[in-house]
Amino acid sequence: MGTGKHSSRRVFFYFLFGVSTLLLLISLFRIQILDPSYKLSANSNVIKAVTVYPERGYIYDRNGALLVSNQRAYDLMVTPRQVDEIDTLDLCNLIGVDKAYFNKQFKRAKKYSNHRASIFLKEISKQTAAQLQERLYEFPGFYLQERTMREYPHKSAAHVLGYVSQVPDYVLEKSTHYKKNDNFGMTGVENSYEKELRGTKGVQYLIRDVYNRPKGSFQQGKYDSLAMNGQDIELSLDIELQQYAEELMKNKKGSIVALEPSTGEILSLVSSPYYDPNLLVGRSRSPNFNRMYKDENMPLFDRSLLAEYPPGSTFKLLNALVGLQEDVIYSGTKFSCDEGWRFSPKLKIGCHPHASPLNLTQSIAQSCNAYYCYTFRRIIEKYPNTEVGYNRWRDHILSFGLGNFLNNDLYTGRKGRVPDVDFYNHQYGKKRWKAPTVISLSIGQDALVVSPIQMANMCAAIANQGHYYTPHIVRKIDGKPLSDSTYTIPKYTSIDKKHFKTVIRGMERSYTSRYGTARGARIKDIEICGKTGTAENPHGEDHSIFIAFAPKDNPKIALAVYVENAGWGSTWAAPIAGLMIEKYLSNQISNPELENFILSGNLISKDDEKQ
Amino acid sequence: MRNNKSLFTNIDWTLVSIYLVMLFFGWLNIYAANFGEGTHDLLSMSTEPGKQLFWIGSSFIWILLILIIDGKFYTTFSYFMYAITILLLIGVLVVGKEIGGAKSWYAIGSFSMQPSEFAKIGTLLALSKYLSTLNINLDLMSTKIKALAIIMAPIFFIMLQPDAGSAIVFASLFLVLFREGISGVYLVLIGLAITLFLLTLTLQVQTATIIVSSLCLLFGILLKKNRKSLKPAFLSLIFAIGFIQSVGYLYNEVLRTHQKNRIDLILGKIDDVHGAGYNLHQSKIAIGSGGFSGKGFLEGTQTKFNFVPEQSTDFIFCTIGEEWGFLGSLFTIGLFLLLLFRLIHLAERQRSTFSRVFGYGVASILFCHFFINIGMTVGIVPVIGIPLPFFSYGGSSLWGFSILLFIFIKLDAYRMDILH
CATH class of the missing domain: 1.10.287 (Helix Hairpins)
Structure with a gap:
């Protein structure tokens, strides 16, 4: 019962308790004060930065019809580091992919980053996303990111509008605005007005619990930033006219470009074959794109901007204008035509049978080849040597916007080609060529090529009697009209206004004259001025070409129609142009049989389609 | 002469104050650990803070009973209580509810009772009784063996549950034998x-x-x-x-795999923050992220959002560390050190061996819980699932610790009445 016997041993207890406590305090001091990494870990545990995607701007046509809107979609994101043991098969079934695909995607995500979230499966439908959301806590490391997908209610104007896809690597490398998997306009207006449409992304810092469930915003959203929606855009396109044009071009290869001459606004821009823009939305984009990419009729190829054809006889209009401007002909000048123009036994340009001689307007209306051979030769040979004369001629042609980019607001384009002196020097040798050598230029052949939109612009310049506005597709951004002087200041051709009257009369005569090339495509009550063309095609049947504007006075529409492998311009292109004009100006069709003939015309052989 | 004394005469108010502060601070942290889960009424009986209030209230009833009962009762009935303890420990192996692979709980209605928490009391009473036997000589091997047997019997049955954590706590009673004169060689050997x-x-x-x-x-x-x-x-x-x-x-x-993992983690042999090391890693993140002064009451994100497992029971210290920072840790550990020093101090002033042994026993058990529990949350002790006394959520442990502490407070208040 002795109390004092071992009472000194209490010191051991004081020592044991003291040392142990010290040990704990040292550990706590280390992790709470010395090592800051735990703070960071805690934040990365709970705080998730979620990008708030702005809504991409809507696109309307000139009459306010909604062409492009947005639909909700979800991306399934994954942060590989956070993925614990999950029921992979269950998740696969839920999102409808197989195990192999799952593993492939997971490997890819891991390769991108183990710590940063990346897209595991993009653009999941609303329904799947809703089912997934409920069970997401079973799959740590995965979360749904809302995003918008494009929607095209009119199923039309695919080439004009373009498509939106995940931002490609070459853009990512250059721009800090984009993060991987952001939306990006790849083609069309989506591309050329990407900056206006995309808006500004916002960031929301959310707190999430251990099951990755959202638990509200971090610090009442002090660090959040709002997303700024993209701006809405109004196109100059008339969607009704566009859809009508597409119908007319159904089962034909080619292009229609229609402009408003007084503004340069593009009314319709058709490349055929065309496709429903909704095909390039969401998860079906890739397979559809690949299928169309391999299609031998090249539906993805925008012929209206990228195809380059010889202008053919339509080019005679320019040669007539240059001839008048250079004073080598006047409206009364007549040339005789004996089924063509003969320079030597070897060099001859043939012509179809018609009365001879013809004056200038008759030559346009009846599209005489010989007339322009003479005129072209006179223009070139007016000057002391071929090079000077040729450059003079060429400058006039270039002033119509040919041979160079239009510098417009379309995402792509071609220069076309008005061959320069060097081109022929290279081909024939310096001073080894003269006007007759390149005489095919007089009828729009030789090395001359233009794109359909250039043709339409050329037509608008004639309609305006000497000037044009750079063709453009957008009228208003965010309700405000385009202020860019590129589109508001007219560009003048080098031809005096007075010379156009004669040429325009000739274009009118092609409808009204008994021998006019477009006589069959007349439209009641509308004064149309047009010019047929046939572009020689070494690969097959000739391309049918027509340019026209109407009405004659104060023209409202100027257009160029190309139908590939359709033969004479008067057969297909001229009636199509006529229907377009009638549709646009009077919104009714006076000749349903003609319309029916065009609509049912199939110039893409059925055998081709089957392949 | 006892009759004219009030119930609270000679009570050591230092111990009582420390106890009350611990209960209050502990409850605040249980509240914080449960906060933010969309619960509106955290004081209702369906939530942990609400239930804990009930446990605290009922502990006060136990305390009142202990203070009313004559001090002699504990010496007289110590072997009897020990016998009940052993029976309860055997009984739980038969009719106990299996939770987490161990048969450690009696389920009575919606409440559960863990006999090993109460077994500490019975065992300590028996040990005190035995060591206070007149003319006992701890130098004799037979005495040593008997004392050892008193401690080993409950350990044996607890190991059968199995509940290694509680068993280790019982082993801390060997420290008492050292105070009572067993050779220091044994301590060195241990x-x-x-x-x-x-x-x-x-x-x-x-x-x-x-x-x-x-x-x-x-x-x-x-x-x-x-x-x-x-x-x-x-x-x-x-x-x-x-x-x-x-x-x-x-x-x-x-050892089973998870036990091996826990040891290997502490020894630094494995470093796996997603698998076996997840709990420890999250625990350290929670405590570490508190920094010097903490994130503030109810502002902790790690514990609130369940990153820390068992955040109101075994890992309650994470909430303290996260919300109250190093200052909170210092405060908590300071309270424990004060409690332990005070217990030793009071134990030494006892006239009866019984009371002294009991005091040392209480100190040893509380120390064992305190050091292992906080040690595991900061990663210097393997993860052993034992509660932090007076802080952790849970009725059995709160009752057990309260009874243990207040029996000693009663014995201490009663010390003058004992003729030794």
Whole structure:
């Protein structure tokens, strides 16, 4: 019962308790004060930065019809580091992919980053996303990111509008605005007005619990930033006219470009074959794109901007204008035509049978080849040597916007080609060529090529009697009209206004004259001025070409129609142009049989389609 | 002369104050750990803070009872209570509810009771009773064995549940034997055993064997003139090697994978923050992210959003560390140190051996809980699931610790009445 016997041993207890406590305090001091990494870990545990995607701007046509809107979609994101043991098969079934695909995607995500979230499966439908959301806590490391997908209610104007896809690597490398998997306009207006449409992304810092469930915003959203929606855009396109044009071009290869001459606004821009823009939305984009990419009729190829054809006889209009401007002909000048123009036994340009001689307007209306051979030769040979004369001629042609980019607001384009002196020097040798050598230029052949939109612009310049506005597709951004002087200041051709009257009369005569090339495509009550063309095609049947504007006075529409492998311009292109004009100006069709003939015309052989 | 005394005469108010502060601070942290889960009424009986309020209230009833009951009761009925304890421990193996792979709980209605929490009281009472036997001589082997048997019996049954954590707590009662005069050699031997244990686990069996043999060889060479000491040196070598081998066997063959993982984590042999190390890693993140002054009451994100497991029971210290920072940790640990020092101080002033042994026993048990619990949350002790006294959520443990503490407070208040 002795109390004092071992009472000194209490010191051991004081020592044991003291040392142990010290040990704990040292550990706590280390992790709470010395090592800051735990703070960071805690934040990365709970705080998730979620990008708030702005809504991409809507696109309307000139009459306010909604062409492009947005639909909700979800991306399934994954942060590989956070993925614990999950029921992979269950998740696969839920999102409808197989195990192999799952593993492939997971490997890819891991390769991108183990710590940063990346897209595991993009653009999941609303329904799947809703089912997934409920069970997401079973799959740590995965979360749904809302995003918008494009929607095209009119199923039309695919080439004009373009498509939106995940931002490609070459853009990512250059721009800090984009993060991987952001939306990006790849083609069309989506591309050329990407900056206006995309808006500004916002960031929301959310707190999430251990099951990755959202638990509200971090610090009442002090660090959040709002997303700024993209701006809405109004196109100059008339969607009704566009859809009508597409119908007319159904089962034909080619292009229609229609402009408003007084503004340069593009009314319709058709490349055929065309496709429903909704095909390039969401998860079906890739397979559809690949299928169309391999299609031998090249539906993805925008012929209206990228195809380059010889202008053919339509080019005679320019040669007539240059001839008048250079004073080598006047409206009364007549040339005789004996089924063509003969320079030597070897060099001859043939012509179809018609009365001879013809004056200038008759030559346009009846599209005489010989007339322009003479005129072209006179223009070139007016000057002391071929090079000077040729450059003079060429400058006039270039002033119509040919041979160079239009510098417009379309995402792509071609220069076309008005061959320069060097081109022929290279081909024939310096001073080894003269006007007759390149005489095919007089009828729009030789090395001359233009794109359909250039043709339409050329037509608008004639309609305006000497000037044009750079063709453009957008009228208003965010309700405000385009202020860019590129589109508001007219560009003048080098031809005096007075010379156009004669040429325009000739274009009118092609409808009204008994021998006019477009006589069959007349439209009641509308004064149309047009010019047929046939572009020689070494690969097959000739391309049918027509340019026209109407009405004659104060023209409202100027257009160029190309139908590939359709033969004479008067057969297909001229009636199509006529229907377009009638549709646009009077919104009714006076000749349903003609319309029916065009609509049912199939110039893409059925055998081709089957392949 | 006792009759004219009030119930609270001679009560050590220091201990009572520490106890009350701990209960209050502990409850605040249980509230915080449950906060933010969309619960509107955290005081209702369906939530942990609400239930804990009930446990606290009912503990006060126990305390009142303890203070009313005559101090003699504990000495008189200690063996009887020990017997009940053992019966309860056996009973739980038969009718107990299995939670987490261990049969440690009696389920009565919607409440559960953990007999091992109350077994500490019975065992300590019996040990105090035995060691306060008149003319007891701890130098005798038979005395040692009997004392040891009192401690080992509950450990045996608890190991059958199995609940290694509680068993370790009972082992802390050996410290009391040291105070009561058992030779310091045993303490040194235990220290050596722990060292060898850790050495074996860190360096593998072969390496540990080689090191120990080399040390013995070195001693042998140094002591070669003193032939007498060669024999014990050789014997202890045999013993040490045997010990190493059995530790190796225990670790490799007896321990289950999760137990091995917990040890390996502390020893730094594995570093797996997503698998076995997840709990410890999250626990350290929660505490570490509190910094110097903490994130503030109810502002902790790690515990609130369930990153820390068992955040109101075994890992309640994470909430303290996260929301109250290093200052909160210092405060909590300071309270415990004060409590433990005060207990030793009071135990030493007891006239009766019974009261002294009981005081030391309470201190040893509380120390064991306190050090292991906080040690595991900061990663210096393997994860062992035992509660932090007066802080952790749970009725059995709060009742158990409160009864334990207040029996000693009663014994202390009663000390003047004892003729020794």
